[in-house]
Amino acid sequence: GEDVEQSLFLSVREGDSSVINCTYTDSSSTYLYWYKQEPGAGLQLLTYIFSNMDMKQDQRLTVLLNKKDKHLSLRIADTQTGDSAIYFCAEVDQGNLIFGKGTKLSVKP
Amino acid sequence: EAGVTQFPSHSVIEKGQTVTLRCDPISGHDNLYWYRRVMGKEIKFLLHFVKESKQDESGMPNNRFLAERTGGTYSTLKVQPAELEDSGVYFCASSRDRGYEQYFGPGTRLTVT
Numbered sequence: 001g002e003d004v005e006q007s008l009f010l011s012v013r014e015g016d017s018s019v020i021n022c023t024y025t026d027s028s029s030t031y032l033y034w035y036k037q038e039p040g041a042g043l044q045l046l047t048y049i050f051s052n053m054d055m056k057q058d059q060r061l062t063v064l065l066n067k068k069d070k071h072l073s074l075r076i077a078d079t080q081t082g083d084s085a086i087y088f089c090a091e092v093d094q095g096n097l098i099f100g101k102g103t104k105l106s107v108k109p
Numbered sequence: 110e111a112g113v114t115q116f117p118s119h120s121v122i123e124k125g126q127t128v129t130l131r132c133d134p135i136s137g138h139d140n141l142y143w144y145r146r147v148m149g150k151e152i153k154f155l156l157h158f159v160k161e162s163k164q165d166e167s168g169m170p171n172n173r174f175l176a177e178r179t180g181g182t183y184s185t186l187k188v189q190p191a192e193l194e195d196s197g198v199y200f201c202a203s204s205r206d207r208g209y210e211q212y213f214g215p216g217t218r219l220t221v222t
Contacts, residue, residue: 004151030208031208031209035213041215042113042115042200042213042214042215042216043152043200043202043213043216044213045210045211045212045213048210088152092208094165094208095140095157095164095165095207095208096142096154096157096165096168096208097142097144097152097154097202097208097211098154099144099151099152099153100151101149101150101151
């Protein structure tokens with residue numbers, strides 16, 4: 001079946017850049033997504049990238065897609081303490097989302 | 110525009126009891142999805158409605174789970190009888206188009222003791 005893999009933890013200092021990586025298996029995914037879950041909250045759609053794109057930038061967020069290697073990354077520039085959360089990578093399989101286990105980002109002041 | 114809402118936010122029940130979770134999607138979203146995350150595992154797809162019809166229920170774990178979406182508006186997910194392994198967070202999501210930009214609710218944390 002389809003599978004999405006992410007590292008479980010990432011710790012950075014405030015002001016540094018964070019890079020969260022993800023690998024996926026379904027090469028037919030039209031879109032790939034990043035969701036953010038803050039403590040006690042639901043999943044917030046953070047950004048997404050269409051599969052025919054290599055890069056998408058949205059303010060402090062940069063998404064890079066390497067289709068050949070099935071590798072997706074999320075870069076957060078100037079990471080703030082408010083960015084501390086769990087970040088989920090997701091691919092689409094027949095209209096439904098396949099999630100990774102999530103990467104817990106800790107931002108130290 | 111109001112987001113996806115779920116009720117209750119937290120439910121604690123005993124094994125063998127029944128629980129019904131409710132999801133109200135974003136107005137105008139025909140697609141409604143249920144997902145679940147059990148402790149330490151990935152968020153897993155359960156089922157997908159298009160309006161009132163079940164489009165895909167391949168993720169439903171067993172026949173103790175029953176989902177409905179009467180009238181194509183809100184949806185309910187009933188677990189009867191609940192087992193310990195049903196504990197987890199149940200998320201509902203909705204989208205205008207299938208698979209595209211799914212917006213999630215805050216989830217219902219179900220604890221079966």
